[in-house]
Amino acid sequence: MDVQYIGEHLWPGRLGHFFVITSFVASLFSTFCYFTAVRTENDLPNSNKWRLLGRGGFILHTVSLISIFVALFYIIANHLFEYHYAWEHSSYSLPGEYLLSCFWEGQQGSFMLWIFWHCVLGLVVMGTAKSLETRTMTIISLVQVALGTMILGFYLGDDIKIGSTPFTLLRDAMQGAPIFQQANYMEFVKDGNGLNVLLQNYWMVIHPPVLFLGFASTLIPFAYCIAAMWKGDYQTFVKPTLAWSLLNGAVLGTGIMMGGAWAYESLNFGGYWAWDPVENASLVPWITMIAALHTLLIYRSTGRALTMTMILFAVTHLLIWYSTFLTRTGILGKTSVHAFTGDGAALTYHLLIVIGVLLIISLVALIARWRSLPRIKSEEETLSREFWMFIGSVILFLSSIQIIITTSIPVWSPLAKWITGKDFAPPSDVMQHYNNIQVWVAIIIGILSATVLYMKFKNTDGKALGKKLGLTALIALLMAAGIAWGQHITAWQYVLMLFAACYGIVANIYYGIVVQKAKFKKLGPSVAHLGFATVLLGILLSSYNKHPISFSTAGIPMDFGKKTQEENAKENSENVTLFRGIPVAMGDYFATYIGDSDVAGKDRRIYYKVQYERKDTVTNKVIERFMLYPDAFINPKGQQGLSANPSTKHYWNRDLFTFINAATDRSKTDTSTYRSHIVGKPGDTIWLNNGYMVFNGTNKNDLKNKRYVPAAGDEHLEFSLKVYDLNNEVKEINPVYIIKDRSYVSYVEDTLHELGLFARANLLIKHNDAGKDTVLTEILVRQTDPKDDFIVLKALVFPYINVLWLGIIVMVFGFFISLGDVLSRKVSARSADK
Amino acid sequence: MKKTHIVLLILVVAAIATIVTVFSDFSTYETFESASKEPGKTYYVIGHLQTDKDMIYDPKVDPNHFTFYAKDKSGNVQKVIFNGEKPRDIERSEQIVMMGYSEGNTFHCSRIQMKCPSKYKKDQIAVGNKS
Numbered sequence: 001m002d003v004q005y006i007g008e009h010l011w012p013g014r015l016g017h018f019f020v021i022t023s024f025v026a027s028l029f030s031t032f033c034y035f036t037a038v039r040t041e042n043d044l045p046n047s048n049k050w051r052l053l054g055r056g057g058f059i060l061h062t063v064s065l066i067s068i069f070v071a072l073f074y075i076i077a078n079h080l081f082e083y084h085y086a087w088e089h090s091s092y093s094l095p096g097e098y099l100l101s102c103f104w105e106g107q108q109g110s111f112m113l114w115i116f117w118h119c120v121l122g123l124v125v126m127g128t129a130k131s132l133e134t135r136t137m138t139i140i141s142l143v144q145v146a147l148g149t150m151i152l153g154f155y156l157g158d159d160i161k162i163g164s165t166p167f168t169l170l171r172d173a174m175q176g177a178p179i180f181q182q183a184n185y186m187e188f189v190k191d192g193n194g195l196n197v198l199l200q201n202y203w204m205v206i207h208p209p210v211l212f213l214g215f216a217s218t219l220i221p222f223a224y225c226i227a228a229m230w231k232g233d234y235q236t237f238v239k240p241t242l243a244w245s246l247l248n249g250a251v252l253g254t255g256i257m258m259g260g261a262w263a264y265e266s267l268n269f270g271g272y273w274a275w276d277p278v279e280n281a282s283l284v285p286w287i288t289m290i291a292a293l294h295t296l297l298i299y300r301s302t303g304r305a306l307t308m309t310m311i312l313f314a315v316t317h318l319l320i321w322y323s324t325f326l327t328r329t330g331i332l333g334k335t336s337v338h339a340f341t342g343d344g345a346a347l348t349y350h351l352l353i354v355i356g357v358l359l360i361i362s363l364v365a366l367i368a369r370w371r372s373l374p375r376i377k378s379e380e381e382t383l384s385r386e387f388w389m390f391i392g393s394v395i396l397f398l399s400s401i402q403i404i405i406t407t408s409i410p411v412w413s414p415l416a417k418w419i420t421g422k423d424f425a426p427p428s429d430v431m432q433h434y435n436n437i438q439v440w441v442a443i444i445i446g447i448l449s450a451t452v453l454y455m456k457f458k459n460t461d462g463k464a465l466g467k468k469l470g471l472t473a474l475i476a477l478l479m480a481a482g483i484a485w486g487q488h489i490t491a492w493q494y495v496l497m498l499f500a501a502c503y504g505i506v507a508n509i510y511y512g513i514v515v516q517k518a519k520f521k522k523l524g525p526s527v528a529h530l531g532f533a534t535v536l537l538g539i540l541l542s543s544y545n546k547h548p549i550s551f552s553t554a555g556i557p558m559d560f561g562k563k564t565q566e567e568n569a570k571e572n573s574e575n576v577t578l579f580r581g582i583p584v585a586m587g588d589y590f591a592t593y594i595g596d597s598d599v600a601g602k603d604r605r606i607y608y609k610v611q612y613e614r615k616d617t618v619t620n621k622v623i624e625r626f627m628l629y630p631d632a633f634i635n636p637k638g639q640q641g642l643s644a645n646p647s648t649k650h651y652w653n654r655d656l657f658t659f660i661n662a663a664t665d666r667s668k669t670d671t672s673t674y675r676s677h678i679v680g681k682p683g684d685t686i687w688l689n690n691g692y693m694v695f696n697g698t699n700k701n702d703l704k705n706k707r708y709v710p711a712a713g714d715e716h717l718e719f720s721l722k723v724y725d726l727n728n729e730v731k732e733i734n735p736v737y738i739i740k741d742r743s744y745v746s747y748v749e750d751t752l753h754e755l756g757l758f759a760r761a762n763l764l765i766k767h768n769d770a771g772k773d774t775v776l777t778e779i780l781v782r783q784t785d786p787k788d789d790f791i792v793l794k795a796l797v798f799p800y801i802n803v804l805w806l807g808i809i810v811m812v813f814g815f816f817i818s819l820g821d822v823l824s825r826k827v828s829a830r831s832a833d834k
Numbered sequence: 835m836k837k838t839h840i841v842l843l844i845l846v847v848a849a850i851a852t853i854v855t856v857f858s859d860f861s862t863y864e865t866f867e868s869a870s871k872e873p874g875k876t877y878y879v880i881g882h883l884q885t886d887k888d889m890i891y892d893p894k895v896d897p898n899h900f901t902f903y904a905k906d907k908s909g910n911v912q913k914v915i916f917n918g919e920k921p922r923d924i925e926r927s928e929q930i931v932m933m934g935y936s937e938g939n940t941f942h943c944s945r946i947q948m949k950c951p952s953k954y955k956k957d958q959i960a961v962g963n964k965s
Contacts, residue, residue, distance in 0.1 A: 661919040
């Protein structure tokens with residue numbers, strides 16, 4: 001059947017698809033040309049020609065990719081819902097600032113973002129790699145070919161589909177739906193599906209680009225390492241690899257923690273880190289990158305640890321692909337809360353092939369050069385920087401292995417089931433599982449990160465070292481003891497971690513100021529390590545003493561197998577129900593649910609107004625009062641229930657973190673009815689459930705009720721009633737009575753949400769016995785039962801969480817100082833630092 | 835043997851020891867029946883929500899108490915008590931993964947993970963009226 005469809009805009013899609021193919025072919029071409037340039041290296045003029053062609057190919061690839069972005073953005077911004085991507089991820093009501101987020105929600109858009117960053121970084125490498133350009137660019141272009149296939153949407157026969165294009169039409173994506181038998185189906189597709197509400201957050205506009213830049217920048221050190229082994233030149237690659245891995249440490253670290261900040265601000269799993277598989281998948285490459293960075297430093301200064309460096313950089317980039325595999329194929333389905341829904345089997349095999357190819361390239365290079373990789377025969381001194389730095393890198397690597405093993409349970413469990421017959425599941429307490437192991441990594445790395453700076457490469461004077469470190473350790477011990485006592489930190493391994501963090505802070509500050517004389521250029525390592533130690537301290541303080549303050553006392557006691565009644569109760573009841581207007585004690589506060597915003601605002605959220613009061617325990621005077629507005633999307637994207645966003649009160653030393661878990665669905669629960677009250681003259685009183693109101697007269701002009709806009713032919717009368725609640729606060733309510741076109745009666749209600757009060761006005765004509773008509777004023781009042789209007793709230797206190805954020809900023813700053821230092825050095829290989 | 839090698843050996847041994855102990859941390863997927871053999875021990879049970887049976891969540895009584903019935907993979911239906919708020923969208927879930935322990939005839943669960951219909955199956959077209 002061939003239908004001529006009406007109302008479709010096909011040219012942006014065709015153009016986009018054309019650029020998808022161009023960009024793919026260009027990357028293929030670039031790979032081939034650069035590769036030939038390497039092979040013809042001995043014939044320089046010829047090789048240079050190929051190199052120029054390779055550059056041209058890569059530039060064309062970049063230009064085409066940007067054109068794909070423009071085409072897709074055009075489709076999304078113009079709401080062309082005939083395209084599946086626009087229909088799936090956007091809608092008319094989506095606020096403009098989130099149009100970009102539509103890119104990241106979908107599989108293809110985020111691949112495009114990844115390719116885009118590779119293009120940008122590739123262009124920089126093209127301009128700076130010099131003698132390694134042909135080889136690094138061969139690798140980079142090859143990876144672009146692999147990524148390009150992901151958005152190709154190319155059919156091999158009927159069953160095999162390679163990648164999926166973002167320009168698929170809605171009617172092609174959902175073939176067979178009856179609606180597409182109509183030529184004018186576009187008239188029925190009124191609106192798109194809309195963006196997942198969790199992504200409608202400013203962090204989600206900025207977090208994915210930064211994270212993907214972090215992912216992308218692991219490719220460059222990888223390309224340099226392969227290029228170095230390919231050429232057998234182990235000097236030239238050191239400086240650029242070091243610079244790129246410093247950039248990577250900064251950007252990927254920032255990206256990961258932006259994800260944490262997003263989780264903290266807009267997800268309600270109660271924190272910034274949950275050891276969720278998706279989080280782990282991006283943390284692990286960062287850890288191995290940091291390990292690789294340090295072994296490279298060892299190589300630069302002593303010539304040792306080259307093999308380990310090569311392995312770690314290769315592993316880091318492979319892990320990026322592995323984490324893509326984990327998060328996008330849906331393999332984590334059972335274990336992760338926010339893994340992307342998968343494209344299924346096709347993508348799984350596709351990614352496995354790419355990982356296989358990259359793994360083979362790395363292995364071939366390593367095996368071929370294994371014997372010729374320069375090594376140093378002699379043994380390093382025990383008191384040398386390289387020895388302990390190497391140990392530190394190995395520990396980081398082991399730490400990443402542990403995280404990857406637990407995260408990959410769904411990957412290896414079928415095999416384990418086949419062997420042992422057991423169907424393995426993640427640990428029942430995931431947080432505790434990771435914390436119990438990684439706390440030791442934190443302790444060791446925390447102590448090493450400060451100590452190694454005091455050591456010199458090659459050898460160190462033990463006595464001087466002991467003196468300096470003894471002093472800092474003493475200060476750190478006092479500091480840790482003070483904090484442990486003040487913050488009630490008692491579990492001994494966490495006390496050790498506290499000491500490691502304090503030691504890291506004290507020793508790095510001392511080192512930066514006293515040993516390095518605060519010379520800015522040289523401060524990179526001590527600032528980055530100071531930041532890391534501060535992060536450890538922040539994590540410890542905010543997580544160890546994180547506690548809910550919203551305990552419910554209404555609960556049915558349940559035994560959770562905990563030791564004490566208190567612990568059981570805690571498990572039981574971290575949610576509390578707040579009925580409108582009734583204060584509930586929560587920690588130091590009294591929380592009162594005041595009311596909600598009733599109708600969703602422009603951002604389509606309903607806001608819940610909750611007042612917090614802190615009272616002086618002796619005088620009972622209110623010393624602090626503030627409002628928090630946790631909000632929620634009600635029934636988002638056609639789902640049932642609500643999707644909540646937290647609202648947080650920030651103090652310098654703690655955060656009060658609150659979110660809604662449930663709220664009343666008024667349409668179902670509000671059963672209150674209107675009651676009639678007749679008022680005569682001003683001053684007449686109507687009694688309410690929790691107060692009273694006084695009739696204050698009427699007026700025709702100067703209307704206060706904003707909901708009523710007078711229309712032509714209206715006769716109207718506004719009634720004024722003063723409402724007094726239990727605290728004798730006065731508010732006014734102004735129902736309007738209207739006669740339209742002298743023929744029929746209408747009204748406009750007024751409401752007071754704090755009291756759940758609805759008022760309507762009416763005029764009644766009464767015939768009395770004398771045959772005379774009198775006009776009576778009737779006020780119809782409805783008050784929702786406060787028991788019918790409630791929210792279920794959870795409130796957590798995070799102490800000293802700002803220490804964590806501060807630490808991350810300091811650490812990233814340290815990376816950039818080091819980067820500046822590396823770039824400003826003329827000689828790359830083993831010069832300074834001795 | 836070099837010092838580095840000795841230290842590496844120690845670290846690798848420590849790592850293997852850690853990983854072996856890590857394995858004892860891992861839980862397993864069970865059915866209601868196999869979980870009930872060891873009451874009080876935490877397992878994962880994969881099942882489906884029984885939408886035709888009662889789902890009770892009344893925050894006015896207790897905001898941390900939600901009960902429902904689920905059918906596990908071997909077809910047994912059991913009552914489940916969840917100590918938390920009713921998870922959003924649970925009615926639409928294709929499959930639920932419950933973490934908890936068995937006690938008597940009920941399964942007490944402290945975490946529910948829902949598998950919702952995948953993006954592509956969820957696709958429905960809103961057909962509006964011709965205006």
